[in-house]
Amino acid sequence: MKKSFIAACLLAGIFFADTLKAQQATWIWYPGDFEIWLANKMQNRRTERGAFFPPFWRLDNHYVLMDFHKVFDLPAAEEVTLYTEGEYNVKLDSKMLPGRPAKVTIPAGRHKLNIKVYSLDKVPAIYVKGKTVVSDSSWKVTYEDKEWIDATGMVSSQSGTQWLSAGYWHFNDPMSPPSQFRLSVEPQGPARTERKGQSMTVDFGKETFGFIKLHGLKGQGAVSIYYGESLEEAQSTTTCETLDHLEISAAAARDSVMPLSKAFRYVHLRYDKGVHIDSVSMLYEYLPVARCGSFRCSDEEINRIWDVSAYTLHLNTREFFIDGIKRDRWIWSGDAYQSFLMNYYLFFDSPSVTRTLMALRGKDPVSSHINTIMDYTFYWFLGIYDYYLYTGNETFIRQFYPRMQSLINFCLQRRNSNGLLEGLPGDWVFIDWADGLSKQGEVSFEQLLFCRSLETMALCANIAEDTQGAAKYRQLAAGLRTKIFDYYWDEDKQALVHSRINGQPTPYVTRYANMFSIFFNYLNEAQKQGVKEHVLLNDSVQQITTPYMRFYELEALCAMGEQDYVRKAIKDYWGGMLRLGATSFWEKYDPKEKGAEHYAMYGRPFGRSLCHAWGASPVYLLGKYYLGVRPTSPGYATYLAEPVLGGLQWMEGDVPTPDGNIHVYCSTQQIRIKADAGRGTLRFKSRSKPVCKGAAIEDKGNGVYEMQVAQGKLYEVSYRL
Structure with a gap:
């Protein structure tokens, strides 16, 4: 593994599963x-024109009483220091120690240390540090120890207790507990400032996020600050x-920082005549994740699109993957799912994925779909599926399998008499x-997303060693998949129709189910070609105007080898936003709109988000379908590198994995590849017989060649595109 990669990721707080160093408390x-506690804090910071604006779905809370334990086998007695978040007691070999000991001596030999913590306003947590005894993910934890003492003083059996491996992130300092977590900040100045009477308009040069800071504030009176992702918004004080x-009311000059961070490019200030402000700056607020993936190519506009996409994703990578930095600043499952995929090609920050998955899921009992949206429940399952494929982390799957079961059972109970799902009261069918x-x-x-979710459950059941459940979910998925094609496939239209009403298929064809069926690999080759011709490349089928679904449409086309078409579409769609002055990518972009129409949404003149996570999809598309790198077994133990230039003259980039980077360079005459980990297969097309010193190249027919890639070795292939 490259030392620079490790250093960058550790500085960013990235810890891959089960890799905490020995003796690291x-x-x-x-x-x-x-994760649930932090999500509550973050999602309830949203305001709209100063009004408190919380989420409209159920918010869960942490368990307030927690029992931690671990069994140690020590060669010598050891003193350990204890820190907790909350009231606590300590037991050594099931005997409670008096008081609230800050230090405990554990004798030599085999001993069990229990720490029970109660905390109502923050999450019960512990930090234990000795020479060899430390708190880490190997400790066991439960919210109900089911322990009692009988009349003889004997401690009961704990066989009925479900113990899980402890959760952790990057809080390795005993004086910086989880409840004190804050995002990082750094000072930044404006690009330009314009004063006019008792007003000031400040431009920070690009979309950004943080706390506005007023310098040299003095006098007496009112100050109003209006934020805008556009100049028009900042200067529209009423909307x-x-x-x-x-x-x-201060005589002496002082600096003042606004209490809540916000999204903006421009801020417009108006203040009374008795008020003076020297200048305005900001504290940029961010999550310090390292950019481990990269992409460069012969097309400078594509390079600019990749850069702005990466910046857009970083702005929306905060305590969790959120939808947009202006609004809603909530954790939406559909938005987050796309962020997960983009993250695997930019940051590969696994903790941000699991934090977001856990926050979205919440706790039992399940009373509604995630975010109240039917499709968003299924995206949560798809996120689990991809998380395992990209990281190989079985521990997370095993621990959260019960919550997966209860959520899929909720979905199964809502099927109609046809065994299908349709919106019930309280369900938002978004699409x-x-x-x-x-x-x-x-x-x-x-139905398509539901089928993939059942397949995910079968996969996770096998990991959790639930053989009966695995068989059940496989059978359910297979039955639903058959129904999908029996009920929705129209041979004349060469497509899946959009819906059935009262048991009858409607004639309407949309892109959604059809494009997902391609990269889910649910279609045979003839059906794929039919969908490509009659749906994806058919302008008479309703066009997509959100980056959200454009993501999947272009992925489907890439999966069918249409990278040249997709490159042009990226330049047209994302390049269109850049040509309108975008410095981050938007929630929605319709080229037919003009002027201020680009800012309006939800019946509000500035309701549209101009920095939305789902706008950053070129990061994913260029990494997976142009550099062509994707795992073929969990955690990149094996992978495929299938570079496709798609009309570019050359391209080069890094794709991060759990154990380092895979670097790919491709031009019309040469491919270079080097991987820090895993066993790879390089697949490419060539019009002549390719050559690579030190490697055997296999002719697969029809101009397709394959070559095996070993860890740590640089390969240079000469070929002819």
Whole structure:
């Protein structure tokens, strides 16, 4: 593994599963509880024109009483120091120690240390540090120890208790407990400032996020700050989405930082005549994740699109993967799912994925779909599927399998008499923002996502050693897949129709189910070609105007070898936003709109997000389908590298994995590849017989060649595109 890669990722707080160094003490808690607690804090910071604006779905909370334990076998007695978040007691070999000991001596030999912690306002957590005894993910934790003492003083059996491996992140300092976590900040100045009377307009040069800071603030009176992702929004004092008002009464000059961080490029200030402000700056707020993936090519516009996509994703990678930095600043499962995929090709920050998955899932009992949206429940399962494929982390799957079961059981209980899902009271069937898109009846898109979720459950059941469950979910998935094609496939239209109503298929064809069926590999080759011709490349089928679904449409086309078409589409769609002055990518972009129409959404003139996570999809598309790198077994134990230039003259980049990078360079005459880990297969097309010194190249027919890639070795292939 490259030392620079390790250093960068460790600085960013990236810890891959089960890799905490021996003797490294860290704060630990019940897995999922810190994540839920932190999500509550973050999602309830949203405001709209100063009004408190919380999520509209159920918010769960952490367990308030927690028992931690571990059995140690020590060659010599050892003193350990204890830190906790909350009230606590300590037991050594099931005997409670008096008081609240800050230090405990564990004798030589085999001994069990228990620490029970109660905390209502923050997550019960512990930090234990000795010479060899440390708190880490090997400790066991439960919210109900089911322990009692009988009349003889004997301690009961604990066989009925479910113990999980402790959760952790990167809190390795005993004086910096989890409850004190804050995102990092750094000072930044504006690109330009314009004053006019008792007002000031400040441009920070690009979309950004943080706390506005007023310098040299003095006098007496009111100050109003209006934030805008566009200049028009910042100067529209009655309709901008976010603002701050403050009253000052200070004779001496001082600096003042606004209490809540916000998204903006521009800020417009108005203040009374008795008020003076020297200048305005900001504290940029961010999660310090390292950019481990990279991409460069012969097309400078594509390079710019990749850069802005990476910046857009980073802005929306905060405590969790959120939807947009202006609004909603909530954790939406559909948005997060795309962020997971982009993350695997940019940061490969596994903790951000698991934090977000755990926060979205919440706790039992299940009373509604995730975010109340049917499709968003299924995206959560798809996120689990991909997380295992990219990271190989079985521990997470085993621990959260019970919560997967309860969520899929909720879905199974909501099937209709046909064994299909349709919206019930309280269900939001979203799919996409598209004018006139019907959500009525049994929508084929929902059945497709449901089928993939059942396949995910079968995979996870095998990991959790639930053989009966694995067989059940496989059978359910196979039965649903058969129904999908029996009920929705129209041979004349060469497509899956959009829905069934009252048991009858509708004639309407949309792109959604059809493009997902391609990269789910649910279609045979003839059906794929039919869908490509009659749906994906058919302008008479309703066009997609959100980056959200454009992501999947272009992925389907890439999966069918249409990289040249996709490159042009990326330049047209994302390049279109750049040509309008975008410095981050938007929630929605319709080239037919003009001027201020690009800012409006939800019936509000500035309701649209101009920095939305789902706008960053070129990071994923260029890494997976142009550099062509993707895992073929969990955690990149094996992988495929299938570079496709798609009309580019050359390209080069790094794809991060759990154990280092895979570097690919490709031009029309040469391919170079070097991987830090895993066993790879390089697949490419050539019009002449390729040559690579020190490697055997296998002719697969029809101009396709394959070569095996060993870890740590640089390969240079001469070929002819």
